[in-house]
Amino acid sequence: MADLKRTKIALMFFLAVGVGSGAAALGMDLPETVLLNSLSRYYDGVSFDHALHEQVADCASCHHHTTGMPSQDPDCMRCHAGAAEMGVVACRDCHAAEPFSAGYLKAKKADTHRYHTDQLGLKGAYHQSCLGCHQAMGAPIGCLDCHQRNQAGDELFRAGALSSAGPAASR
Amino acid sequence: MSGISRRKFLAASMAGSAAATLSLTSGAFGAALLEGYPDGMGVLVDMTRCIGCRSCEAACNKEQQLPAPEMAFDDPAAFDYSYHAGQKRRTTEAAYTVVNRYEIQGEEQPVYRKIQCNHCNEPACLTSCFVNAYTKTKEGAVMFNDKVCVGCRTCMVACPFNIPAYSYSSAFNPVVKKCVFCHETRLKNGLPPACVEICPQEALTFGNRRDLIKIAHQRINDNPGRYVDHLYGEKELGGTSWMYLSSVPFEQLAFDTTLGREPIISNVKGFLGAVPMVLAIWPALFTGFHLLATKNKHGEGHQADHPIQEDDKQ
Numbered sequence: 419m420a421d422l423k424r425t426k427i428a429l430m431f432f433l434a435v436g437v438g439s440g441a442a443a444l445g446m447d448l449p450e451t452v453l454l455n456s457l458s459r460y461y462d463g464v465s466f467d468h469a470l471h472e473q474v475a476d477c478a479s480c481h482h483h484t485t486g487m488p489s490q491d492p493d494c495m496r497c498h499a500g501a502a503e504m505g506v507v508a509c510r511d512c513h514a515a516e517p518f519s520a521g522y523l524k525a526k527k528a529d530t531h532r533y534h535t536d537q538l539g540l541k542g543a544y545h546q547s548c549l550g551c552h553q554a555m556g557a558p559i560g561c562l563d564c565h566q567r568n569q570a571g572d573e574l575f576r577a578g579a580l581s582s583a584g585p586a587a588s589r
Numbered sequence: 590m591s592g593i594s595r596r597k598f599l600a601a602s603m604a605g606s607a608a609a610t611l612s613l614t615s616g617a618f619g620a621a622l623l624e625g626y627p628d629g630m631g632v633l634v635d636m637t638r639c640i641g642c643r644s645c646e647a648a649c650n651k652e653q654q655l656p657a658p659e660m661a662f663d664d665p666a667a668f669d670y671s672y673h674a675g676q677k678r679r680t681t682e683a684a685y686t687v688v689n690r691y692e693i694q695g696e697e698q699p700v701y702r703k704i705q706c707n708h709c710n711e712p713a714c715l716t717s718c719f720v721n722a723y724t725k726t727k728e729g730a731v732m733f734n735d736k737v738c739v740g741c742r743t744c745m746v747a748c749p750f751n752i753p754a755y756s757y758s759s760a761f762n763p764v765v766k767k768c769v770f771c772h773e774t775r776l777k778n779g780l781p782p783a784c785v786e787i788c789p790q791e792a793l794t795f796g797n798r799r800d801l802i803k804i805a806h807q808r809i810n811d812n813p814g815r816y817v818d819h820l821y822g823e824k825e826l827g828g829t830s831w832m833y834l835s836s837v838p839f840e841q842l843a844f845d846t847t848l849g850r851e852p853i854i855s856n857v858k859g860f861l862g863a864v865p866m867v868l869a870i871w872p873a874l875f876t877g878f879h880l881l882a883t884k885n886k887h888g889e890g891h892q893a894d895h896p897i898q899e900d901d902k903q
Contacts, residue, residue: 493811518786518795520779527800536804542791549640549790553698561642561663574647577661 448472456510457541460571464564474555480547481507497533513543629710629729630776631798631830632785633805634703636842637815638792641690641701643667645784645793649686649705652771652783656683677843680704682756685768686784693837700835702842703793705784706731706752706768707822708830711852717747722765728777729798729830730770738764749826749848770830798830805834827852 448468455463477485482494486503489495514522517539526532538546552559561567572578647662649655660667668690670678677689686705693700708731715723715731722738725731733753740763745753753767771782780786781795794801805820821839822832825848833844840846 517791518781523796527797535800536794536807538791541789545789546638546791559640574651575644575662576647576650576657577663 454544456515458568460574461561461565461567475551479551509543509547510540513538513540515540517542626725626727626729627799628727629798629830630770630795631708631729631801631832632782633794633796633801633832633834635792635794635808635834636700636702637834637836638790639688639701639703640790640792641665641668641688641699642789643688644787644789645686645703646684646688648783648787649768650684652774653685653769655685658683679754680706680752680767681754682758682766685754685766689843691842693841696837700837700842702833702844703784704750704752705831706770707750708768708770709826709852710829711827711854713747713749713826713853714744714753716854716857717743719743726772726777728770728772730772730776731830732769732772733765733767735764735766740764747853749845749853798828798832801832805832808834821846824850826850827855 450467450469452466452468453463454466471480476487476490478487478490481487482491483489483498483501484504484507486501489498514537516522517537526535548564549559551557558564567575567577643662646658650658650662660670667678672678678684678687680687686703688701688703691700691702708725708729710725712723712725712731714733715725719741720737720739722734723731723744724734740755742753742755742765744765745751745755753765756763756766770776771780775782785793785795794804796804802820802823805823809816809818809820816834816836817838819839820832820834821844822829827850833839835842835844
């Protein structure tokens, strides 16, 4: 029953983001682009060019051990060496969107056998994974290189036309 | 009869003084042993993750409804701003948190250090405040009540991290201003502070302070070479709710590494603890001395009075 529900949720997720995340497992085409917009508030969603990144990195560079390719971190291989492809490979299937909510912290603490006690949240996972690699490979690293800031974001940063010192002062 | 009461009085006063002296020398106040509230929350600042985007400054400004900054929060010129002959930016009445950039010799990337109130377990500001404007909440926040602040600025001198700022711009009601851990709007409702929530790199990790200490040491162990083997704020001054991990020695990022482990209050607690005892015992003691010293004179006076009375009777 629980399995069925999980499959259903997973299916809904795949449909929602318009990609076949399980495609690799089924030998189907990998997604051309993935729209990363579940956290968008001050920036518009990011259309991630999956096809482009397939050419510059292995699956395991981002997906750890979940695509069937061996993990690149020997420390992970201690447990995940024999791990097969997993049904779910999306970042948010493991990395929580709200890693510091009272509920999440409580559940984490109650799970005394949990090994990954210092697991990144979704936003941290995206940025550390993307930005870390971009820095190492000399790819763009500015916020606005990937993100289109929206009006709420301009207000927050007091930037652009909303700068307190006027548009000329901001860069 | 009067001899016995005098002896009793002297014995009692000696016992009182001895008890006071003993309790002082035995260090019964034990401030250094306090580790803060068991469920106190904290934030682990991992400076190896910070990219200097200053989103935290922007989020703090919005959450605390602070005035608009001189420069936009995405303006990198802020890192070059200095005052008083080259000092980096500090917290002000309009900015409860500030990120500064440090160019370190031998490091490819600059290191960014976020500063805000560290929310000490034993806050020096709280100790120094004579109107009790400060409180340490069970959630870990060091709160400030500007309703009772008289603007003496003693806390600004007392704070070992130079955090409390002053609203010099206010002509009629200048008060102290500082980070309050978003206690009223977030912390007490089980939410992380605004700066933590917005941080894209998760350079700020929010959680129970005791769990964060474990996580921090785990990070040091799991990533050899990435961190210096020190968690700043774990032990400093009796511990702080906000703690830092760094890839370079803390002195190079202008952290004060000479603070020691003793809370500031340990330097004054013995003395201040003696004040009530002095107030309770000394009046009684010296009144007793006075009575003893003047007893004979008083008695003589009585005897001197008698003959007159007897004379009157005659």
